[in-house]
Amino acid sequence: MDLRVNLGKDSYNIYIQQGLLDHLLEYLLPLCQGKQIMIISDDQVFSYYGQKIEEQLQSHYRVGHVILPHGEQSKRFDILPEIYHQLLSFHLTRTDAIIALGGGVIGDLAGFVASTFLRGIQLIQIPTSLLAQVDSSVGGKVAVDLPEGKNLVGAFKHPACVFIDPLTLKTLDQRYINDGMGEVIKYGCIFDKDLFQKLISYQSFEDLYQDIDEIIYRCVDLKRIVVEKDLLDFGDRLALNFGHTLGHAIEQYYHYETYSHGEAVSIGMYQLSLISEAKGLTQKGTANQIKKALDLYHLPSASHVPTQELKKAMALDKKNIHQKLNFVLLKEIGDCFIYPSDLSFIDESQEV
Ligand SMILES: NC(=O)c1ccc[n+]([C@@H]2O[C@H](COP(=O)([O-])OP(=O)(O)OC[C@H]3O[C@@H](n4cnc5c(N)ncnc54)[C@H](O)[C@@H]3O)[C@@H](O)[C@H]2O)c1
Numbered sequence: 001m002d003l004r005v006n007l008g009k010d011s012y013n014i015y016i017q018q019g020l021l022d023h024l025l026e027y028l029l030p031l032c033q034g035k036q037i038m039i040i041s042d043d044q045v046f047s048y049y050g051q052k053i054e055e056q057l058q059s060h061y062r063v064g065h066v067i068l069p070h071g072e073q074s075k076r077f078d079i080l081p082e083i084y085h086q087l088l089s090f091h092l093t094r095t096d097a098i099i100a101l102g103g104g105v106i107g108d109l110a111g112f113v114a115s116t117f118l119r120g121i122q123l124i125q126i127p128t129s130l131l132a133q134v135d136s137s138v139g140g141k142v143a144v145d146l147p148e149g150k151n152l153v154g155a156f157k158h159p160a161c162v163f164i165d166p167l168t169l170k171t172l173d174q175r176y177i178n179d180g181m182g183e184v185i186k187y188g189c190i191f192d193k194d195l196f197q198k199l200i201s202y203q204s205f206e207d208l209y210q211d212i213d214e215i216i217y218r219c220v221d222l223k224r225i226v227v228e229k230d231l232l233d234f235g236d237r238l239a240l241n242f243g244h245t246l247g248h249a250i251e252q253y254y255h256y257e258t259y260s261h262g263e264a265v266s267i268g269m270y271q272l273s274l275i276s277e278a279k280g281l282t283q284k285g286t287a288n289q290i291k292k293a294l295d296l297y298h299l300p301s302a303s304h305v306p307t308q309e310l311k312k313a314m315a316l317d318k319k320n321i322h323q324k325l326n327f328v329l330l331k332e333i334g335d336c337f338i339y340p341s342d343l344s345f346i347d348e349s350q351e352v
């Protein structure tokens with residue numbers, strides 16, 4: 001199953017295929033015309049897939065790797081100099097390429113490195129977590145976190161290609177399957193009621209796996225459509241941030257250690273929908289439907305943080321323009337809208 005993201009000279013293909021990692025070279029050779037490739041990965045992912053990929057590439061390229069500790073702590077701004085240092089020691093040049101091999105943390109971080117190193121070098125995304133396959137590897141947002149907030153330093157860097165091999169999900173921990181389902185549920189909530197209904201109809205994870213290629217394809221295609229319309233995130237694309245205003249603030253509040261991204265977004269989607277239902281902006285019963293889906297995938301719906309503790313981080317949200325935060329709300333499942341409001345939209349006496 002292939003898709004093409006149409007962005008003029010920045011257009012790229014997305015390949016979704018079980019077993020794709022076993023024959024990457026045939027796709028890479030016409031794309032990567034330089035002599036060297038640097039793989040950026042984390043220790044866990046590299047231990048599963050690093051050797052397989054390096055061995056293929058070594059027949060045509062000089063190959064190096066930068067391996068980081070797994071987890072969100074590696075997506076830190078202050079980790080960057082050490083990575084640039086390793087790229088320079090390897091003598092990576094502007095005609096070479098970086099491969100981001102891993103989950104969303106590696107995709108965002110390696111993408112940011114590729115957008116800045118020598119003013120930008122070619123980037124290939126090989127997402128290995130469900131979250132990265134359904135969301136983060138596509139659309140070109142790359143970033144690192146600051147102590148003050150998530151993704152506050154970043155860029156738009158389009159990959160030359162995205163290679164999605166759903167077989168990699170076989171080695172992914174159940175917690176991160178659930179985490180990725182947080183973003184899948186998001187796509188159902190904002191754009192696709194049928195997808196949402198399907199997600200709550202699965203009787204087991206085995207059933208879900210039967211359809212996983214199709215689910216990945218659907219999410220990526222929905223993302224492609226909004227990214228093509230509103231690449232720079234001032235209009236339709238804002239919808240992809242449903243649940244993220246609260247979610248990012250919760251991640252930051254816990255120093256990026258307690259909740260994974262998909263878990264924090266899950267809390268954000270449910271809590272925000274409760275608030276907007278109470279204000280009559282969202283059809284009654286919507287938050288309950290979201291909770292049903294979250295429960296099914298063992299995702300949290302509350303973090304018990306007082307909202308006043310979250311407001312500092314929320315004020316730094318990138319959707320905040322002239323003191324108006326563009327909240328993404330649901331009319332009902334499958335239908336969303338942007339609601340400009342200041343932070344008083346969220347009552348200070350509340351916990352989320
Ligand atoms: N750029 C975007 O559009 C976008 C979209 C959504 C999320 N994100 C970002 O993505 C990040 C979260 O990504 P994530 O949930 O993938 O986290 P992650 O990259 O930390 O991966 C989760 C865990 O799974 C492990 N892992 C990944 N693939 C594996 C595999 N195939 N087998 C075994 N282990 C594997 C990793 O080592 C890690 O421990 C957050 O920083 C979030 O902000 C970005």
Ligand SMILES: O=C(O)C(=O)C[C@@H](O)[C@H](O)[C@H](O)COP(=O)(O)O
Binds near residue numbers: 139
């Ligand atoms: O691609 C987008 O646009 C998204 O909003 C996708 C989100 O799932 C993702 O978490 C993104 O990184 C959030 O973007 P940010 O602009 O709020 O940092």
Ligand SMILES: [Zn+2]
Binds near residue numbers: 135183244261265
């Ligand atoms: Zn997200």
